[in-house]
Amino acid sequence: MFTGKKIILGVTGSIAAYKIASLASMLKKQGGDITVIMTENAANFITPITFETLTGNKCLIDTFDRHFEFNVEHVALAKQADVFLLAPASANVIGKIANGIADDMLTTTYLACECPKILAPAMNTRMYRNPIVQDNLDKCRHYGMEIVTPAAGYLACGDTGDGKMPEPEVLRDAIAHAIACAKDMQGLRVLVTAGPTREAIDPVRFISNHSTGKMGYAIAKHCMLRGADVTLVTGPTKLPVPPYLTCIPVTTAREMFEAVTSVSASQDIIIKAAAVADYRPTETAQEKVKKSDDALSLSLSRTDDILHYLGRHKPDGQFLCGFSMETEHLLENARTKLERKNLDLIVANNLNVTGAGFGVNTNVVTLIARGSQTQLPLMSKDEVAKRLTDTILTMRK
Numbered sequence: 001m002f003t004g005k006k007i008i009l010g011v012t013g014s015i016a017a018y019k020i021a022s023l024a025s026m027l028k029k030q031g032g033d034i035t036v037i038m039t040e041n042a043a044n045f046i047t048p049i050t051f052e053t054l055t056g057n058k059c060l061i062d063t064f065d066r067h068f069e070f071n072v073e074h075v076a077l078a079k080q081a082d083v084f085l086l087a088p089a090s091a092n093v094i095g096k097i098a099n100g101i102a103d104d105m106l107t108t109t110y111l112a113c114e115c116p117k118i119l120a121p122a123m124n125t126r127m128y129r130n131p132i133v134q135d136n137l138d139k140c141r142h143y144g145m146e147i148v149t150p151a152a153g154y155l156a157c158g159d160t161g162d163g164k165m166p167e168p169e170v171l172r173d174a175i176a177h178a179i180a181c182a183k184d185m186q187g188l189r190v191l192v193t194a195g196p197t198r199e200a201i202d203p204v205r206f207i208s209n210h211s212t213g214k215m216g217y218a219i220a221k222h223c224m225l226r227g228a229d230v231t232l233v234t235g236p237t238k239l240p241v242p243p244y245l246t247c248i249p250v251t252t253a254r255e256m257f258e259a260v261t262s263v264s265a266s267q268d269i270i271i272k273a274a275a276v277a278d279y280r281p282t283e284t285a286q287e288k289v290k291k292s293d294d295a296l297s298l299s300l301s302r303t304d305d306i307l308h309y310l311g312r313h314k315p316d317g318q319f320l321c322g323f324s325m326e327t328e329h330l331l332e333n334a335r336t337k338l339e340r341k342n343l344d345l346i347v348a349n350n351l352n353v354t355g356a357g358f359g360v361n362t363n364v365v366t367l368i369a370r371g372s373q374t375q376l377p378l379m380s381k382d383e384v385a386k387r388l389t390d391t392i393l394t395m396r397k
Contacts, residue, residue: 001180003031005082008113010106011051013041014088015156016122016165021046023087023168024054027175035060035077037106039093060105078112083179086110087148088122088165091133097145098136116178120148120171125161148174173243176225183227184393190228191267192220193260195235197253199280199303209275210358213237215323215381216273220245222385223269231267233259235274253277253303260306264313269392271321272307273347275358279303311342319396321345321388327352334368344395345369347388367391 007027011017024034036051037060048059060077086093086106093107097119102108110117119140121128128150137147148171151164194216198206213234220232221242230245233256241247250256253276264270282301307322314320322343324334327350334348348366351357355378356364363384367374376387 001030001176002027005032005179006080007032007034007175007179008077008081008084008109009034009036009051010084010086010089010093010110011036011038011042011046012086012088012090012093012106013039013044014090014122014165015045016088017042017045019165019168020087021050021054023171024051026168026172028055033057037061037077037109039104039106041090060109062105075112077109078114081113081115083116083118083175084110084113085118085120085171085175087118087120087171089119091121091123091127091130091136094119094121094133094136094140098139117145118148118171118174118178119145120165120174121150121163122165123163124155124157125159125163128161128163146174146178170243177244181222181225181227185223185389186227188223188228188268189231189266190220190223190269190271191231191233191260191263192216192223192270193233193256193272193274193306194220195237195239196275197235197256197277197303198251199253199277201281207277207279207281209277211235211237211275212359213239213274214359214361215363215384216271217242218381218385219271219273219388222382222389226389228269231263233274235276253280253306257304257306257309261309261313264310265315267318269319269321269396270310271388271392272310273323274306275323275325276303276306305341307337307341307343314342319344319392321347321392323347323349325349325351325357331366331368331373334366338368338370345392369395 009020011020027034034055035057051059096107097110102111141147148166150162151166152162153164154160155164195213196208196211198208200206217239220230224230224242224245232245233248235250248259250259280303310320320343324337324346326333330348330350334346338346346368348368353364355362361380362378363381364378365376365384
């Protein structure tokens with residue numbers, strides 16, 4: 001994800017500094033070129049050798065360190081950086097940054113950077129809530145810096161409240177949002193549906209399918225990373241919701257239909273990756289179950305066909321993509337759905353192919369449009385999401 005990206009991590013004097021070792025390792029494993037800059041106080045909590053071992057680069061503390069090639073080091077680093085994350089950001093350093101004070105290697109480099117800059121405050125709850133600190137954070141926002149909201153919980157000082165630095169995964173996501181992809185979907189509104197739906201038989205049992213939501217979530221996350229304004233309508237899954245998007249959780253097909261149709265007219269792109277339960281018990285069947293506890297002879301009625309509705313009510317300029325999951329006659333059935341439901345693109349997914357379908361991290365799909373057909377090899381669902389999004393952007397031009 002971060003291959004070829006120059007990432008600077010600024011570490012200040014806070015007990016939370018130890019978390020940045022995990023973050024540095026995580027970013028390095030994903031291809032990032034990591035340089036850590038520490039304040040002198042930070043070195044009291046974690047040693048520079050730790051970061052040098054994890055990143056393979058010299059950890060910088062002293063502005064006037066002579067053990068490097070002759071150049072103005074803080075300016076050279078600033079020119080190279082793709083992103084600068086300051087975490088943990090103490091109240092002291094936040095105050096310096098907000099007011100343009102540059103009196104050490106970290107603050108001089110931070111102020112010299114023109115790349116995206118991210119602050120992750122970490123401090124005692126009373127300090128974090130202090131109006132002066134909040135004013136300084138507002139100043140930083142005003143100057144275009146992203147502020148990662150601290151977590152709430154038990155703090156090292158013994159207090160409980162907000163001010164706790166988020167986990168490394170949250171910080172990684174903030175970096176990814178800033179630099180992982182070119183923002184070629186900036187300004188586009190994208191609606192993605194994901195996961196299964198459930199139709200209740202009685203208070204205990206329901207009709208559903210094997211969808212885990214992995215494909216839809218991968219698509220939503222990739223569109224978000226490319227700068228789109230993403231709305232994710234999701235059935236019940238065990239997946240963490242990607243950050244930086246709007247999530248609408250639903251359970252039944254009817255709830256998904258209502259959630260989708262309530263916002264569909266305002267969307268530029270709609271990608272329906274959800275595997276909706278196609279049938280639900282009739283009221284008569286539910287009453288029968290209550291009386292006899294027999295779920296084997298249910299009478300079923302069809303659920304709302306979301307794609308068909310969207311195709312019939314598609315406004316000019318909107319791009320509509322659906323998924324077709326089949327066990328036989330894959331391409332023929334997919335093309336029929338493409339035409340019948342007025343889609344621009346359909347993703348044909350053969351459930352009989354090893355490595356494709358529900359519950360796995362890979363997929364094998366064919367992208368079908370009117371007059372074109374592209375079969376993709378076995379690849380991760382993240383890579384499928386990228387190829388699908390590339391295709392949609394190309395077709396919209």
